[in-house]
Amino acid sequence: MVAWFFVSISISISLLLKLIFNYLFQTRKPSRNLPPGPYPLPIIGNLYLLRKSFNDLQCMLQSLHADFGPIITLHFGSRPAIFIADRFLAHQALVQNGAIFADRPPAPALNGRERVGITTALYGSTWRVLRRNLTAEMLHSSRVKSYSHVRKFVLERLLKLLKVQSKSGDHPVQVVEHFRFSMYSLLVFMCYGDKIEENKIKEIAEVERNLVLSFSRVSMISIWPRVTKIVFRKQLKKFFQLQEKSKDLVVPLILERKKVKEEKLSEGENYQVNNKYVSCYVDTLLNLQLPEENRNLSVEEILGLCSEFLNAGTDNTSTLLQWIMANLVKYPYIQEKLFVEIKGVMGDDHEEMVKEDDLQKMPYLKAVILEGLRRHPPLHFLIPHAVKEDVVFNGYLMPRNATVNFMTGDMRIDPKVWEDPMSFKPERFLSTDHNEDEEGFDITGSKEIKMMPFGAGRRICPGYALAILHLEYFVANFVWNFEWKAVDGDDVNLEEKQEFSVWMKHPLQALISPRF
Numbered sequence: 001m002v003a004w005f006f007v008s009i010s011i012s013i014s015l016l017l018k019l020i021f022n023y024l025f026q027t028r029k030p031s032r033n034l035p036p037g038p039y040p041l042p043i044i045g046n047l048y049l050l051r052k053s054f055n056d057l058q059c060m061l062q063s064l065h066a067d068f069g070p071i072i073t074l075h076f077g078s079r080p081a082i083f084i085a086d087r088f089l090a091h092q093a094l095v096q097n098g099a100i101f102a103d104r105p106p107a108p109a110l111n112g113r114e115r116v117g118i119t120t121a122l123y124g125s126t127w128r129v130l131r132r133n134l135t136a137e138m139l140h141s142s143r144v145k146s147y148s149h150v151r152k153f154v155l156e157r158l159l160k161l162l163k164v165q166s167k168s169g170d171h172p173v174q175v176v177e178h179f180r181f182s183m184y185s186l187l188v189f190m191c192y193g194d195k196i197e198e199n200k201i202k203e204i205a206e207v208e209r210n211l212v213l214s215f216s217r218v219s220m221i222s223i224w225p226r227v228t229k230i231v232f233r234k235q236l237k238k239f240f241q242l243q244e245k246s247k248d249l250v251v252p253l254i255l256e257r258k259k260v261k262e263e264k265l266s267e268g269e270n271y272q273v274n275n276k277y278v279s280c281y282v283d284t285l286l287n288l289q290l291p292e293e294n295r296n297l298s299v300e301e302i303l304g305l306c307s308e309f310l311n312a313g314t315d316n317t318s319t320l321l322q323w324i325m326a327n328l329v330k331y332p333y334i335q336e337k338l339f340v341e342i343k344g345v346m347g348d349d350h351e352e353m354v355k356e357d358d359l360q361k362m363p364y365l366k367a368v369i370l371e372g373l374r375r376h377p378p379l380h381f382l383i384p385h386a387v388k389e390d391v392v393f394n395g396y397l398m399p400r401n402a403t404v405n406f407m408t409g410d411m412r413i414d415p416k417v418w419e420d421p422m423s424f425k426p427e428r429f430l431s432t433d434h435n436e437d438e439e440g441f442d443i444t445g446s447k448e449i450k451m452m453p454f455g456a457g458r459r460i461c462p463g464y465a466l467a468i469l470h471l472e473y474f475v476a477n478f479v480w481n482f483e484w485k486a487v488d489g490d491d492v493n494l495e496e497k498q499e500f501s502v503w504m505k506h507p508l509q510a511l512i513s514p515r516f
C-alpha cells in the first residue's frame, strides 16, 4: 500500500515536472505540426501578447519570426492564429493556391444574426455574387466614369475650403478631417445617390464612425463568445443602440431609392432622360438575388453592405492621402518635381482643375502614389484569411479553424527588393527594376509580390483602382492649386499610430499658399 502511494506520488510529480519543463523549455516544439511559435499558456494561450500596443505587437511578431522562421503560430483562445511574413510564401498561398486560402474565419454574430458583407463572407456563392455585383456594377471603369461629376464637385468644395483657410496667412491648416470627409462624401454619393445634402452626410458619417469604433471594442467576442458576451455587455448594448441610430438615418434613403426604382420601372426610358438618372450601389443591391436562398436582400442587409462600402473606402484612402501630402511637405524637391510635371501637362492655360483624363499623362504622379502605398500602406496585416479544409502548406498543417494572417507591413520593406526601403523615393517606380511590363508596376502581385497594400489573389481589394484614381486626382489638384510648406522651423513627424488603419500620430499641419 505504502509502495503504491509512493509510486503514484512520484508519477504525479514527474508529470507535473514534465508539464513545467514543456512550458519552460520546449517553446519551439510545434503541436500537431502547426507552424512553430511560443508555447501557449493553459486556457489563455498567447492572449497575454495582445496587451501590447499595435507597434509593440508588430515588433514582437518580427522578433518571433526571427526566432521561429517565416511562418509562426500563436494561440488566441481556441483558435490558432498563423502569421506569414515572407512574400514568396504569401504569393504561394494567395495567388498559386488562391482558392484554398480565400476563406474567412467566421465573423462574430453579435445579435444572433450574421451580418452580410463581402469582407466577412465565407468563400462561396454568396461572396461571389456580392463581390461580382460590386466590381461589375459599381467599380467597373465605365461606372466609375459616370461618377466623375461627383468627384469634381467634392474636390471643388474642398479646394474652396482650403483657399479660405489659406487666407489666414501664416496659420497652419490641419487637413486630415477635410480629407476624411471628402472621401466619405464621394462614397456616400456613389452609395445612396448624388442628391444627399451635406448635413445628412455629416450625420451619417458620425454615427458610422462611432459604430466602427464601438465594433472594434466588442470584436474580442469572437475569442470566447460565451464569456466575453457577459464581460462586454455594456459595450454590446451601446453597439446595438448605435446600430438602431444608423438604421433610423439610412433606411429612409434606401426606401427612397426603392421608390425611385419602382417609378423608373413604370416610366421606362423616359425616366432616365428626364431625371438625369445615375444609378447607385443601393440600386444594384435592390436588384440582387442571393442564389442559394433564391431571394432579394433585406433592407437591413443592404444597410450592412452600404456601411461596408463606406468604411472600407474612407479611412484607408484618407489616411494615405495625408501620408502622401506629409511627404510632399517634408521633401519640397519632390513636390516641385511633381508640380513641374503637372505644369507640363496643363500648359499655360492656368485652368484651376487638373482633369481626370490628364492624370494618364503624369508618370511621376503615379510614382508618388505608388511610393505612398509602399511606404505607408494603411493596413500592415491583411484582413484575416482562413482555409476551408485542413491543408499542409510548406510542410506545416494549416488547420480549418485557424486564422491565417499576412504581414504586408513587413513585405514592402524587404531590402532585397527595395533599396533603402525606409526612404520615400518615388523615382524607384520609374526605373525598369519595378516596371514589369508596359503597364508599369503590377500592384496586384499576380506574378510576384513585392508589396501588397491591397492584398493579392481572390480576396484582393476590389476598390484598388478607384482608390488610386481618388488619390491621383486629389494629390494632383492639391499640388497644382497650392504650394504646401512645413510650419516654420517644424519638421514633419512621420511617427505612426494604429487606429483602423495606420494613421499619422501627429496629424499633418501645413502652410498652404494658392499658386494662382
Ligand code: HEM
Pocket: 118, 119, 120, 131, 308, 309, 312, 313, 314, 316, 317, 320, 377, 378, 379, 381, 382, 383, 384, 453, 454, 455, 456, 458, 459, 460, 461, 462, 463, 464, 466, 467
Ligand atoms: C487606399 C485605399 C484602400 C486600401 C489600402 C485597401 C486595402 C484593402 C485590403 C488590404 C483588403 C484585404 C484584402 C485581403 O484580405 O486579402 C481590402 C479588402 C476590401 N476592400 Fe479595400 N482598400 C482600399 C480602398 C477600398 C475602396 C475604395 C473600396 C470600395 C469602395 C474597398 C473595398 C474593399 C472590400 C469590399 C474588401 C473585401 C474584399 C473581399 O473580402 O473579397 N477598399 N482592402
